[in-house]
Amino acid sequence: MNKNIKNIVFDLGGVLIDLDFERALKAFMKAGFKNIEEQLQSFNREGIFMQYELGNISSDEFRAAIREKDCVALTDREIDDMWNLVLVGIPHEKLKLILELRGKYMVYLLSNTNKIHWDYTCNNAFTYHGFRVNDYFEETFLSFEMHLAKPDKAIFEKMLHDANLLPEETLFIDDSEANCKAAAEVGIHAHHYHIGDDLKEIFE
Numbered sequence: 207m208n209k210n211i212k213n214i215v216f217d218l219g220g221v222l223i224d225l226d227f228e229r230a231l232k233a234f235m236k237a238g239f240k241n242i243e244e245q246l247q248s249f250n251r252e253g254i255f256m257q258y259e260l261g262n263i264s265s266d267e268f269r270a271a272i273r274e275k276d277c278v279a280l281t282d283r284e285i286d287d288m289w290n291l292v293l294v295g296i297p298h299e300k301l302k303l304i305l306e307l308r309g310k311y312m313v314y315l316l317s318n319t320n321k322i323h324w325d326y327t328c329n330n331a332f333t334y335h336g337f338r339v340n341d342y343f344e345e346t347f348l349s350f351e352m353h354l355a356k357p358d359k360a361i362f363e364k365m366l367h368d369a370n371l372l373p374e375e376t377l378f379i380d381d382s383e384a385n386c387k388a389a390a391e392v393g394i395h396a397h398h399y400h401i402g403d404d405l406k407e408i409f410e
């Protein structure tokens with residue numbers, strides 16, 4: 207790894223937390239939703255999922271839009287539980303690695319996510335040996351709070367500005383080639399992570 211690197215920026219979904227969209231799809235379809243697969247897979251900027259990740263609609267508006275699509279009567283908790291089935295968990299070896307890295311680097315999180323998923327992740331995925339999410343990262347940069355999403359270069363520029371980071375001293379790790387390319391275009395070192403890769407090898 208480049209010896210000039212002082213800052214490590216992790217993506218969340220696919221890099222740290224394991225995802226299972228199929229599990230959530232099956233639950234939604236079993237509940238009576240017919241078009242949920244198209245909505246999830248498209249993730250376009252006009253779709254309710256992308257709008258929710260951009261923070262352009264609230265959690266209540268998101269749930270109402272979900273119900274409206276197929277007129278399925280579900281409680282808020284039922285929708286949240288099905289939506290959170292996407293999130294499998296963060297392997298303990300990855301959490302241990304982040305804590306070790308914090309002894310050498312400034313470690314950050316930059317994620318396209320939404321409030322329901324983030325709340326669930328904070329309450330369930332980072333609880334390792336009593337640690338909480340703030341123990342792992344200097345700062346977290348989340349799409350729904352920033353009203354920006356990868357691969358828009360603006361989200362990287364805002365992160366650099368807000369955290370006072372130099373791009374040439376920063377390494378970004380993401381499982382999306384498009385996101386890595388956008389980071390590189392603003393001068394950040396980018397590593398394209400493939401699911402199943404050993405994160406430790408990046409730092410050896």
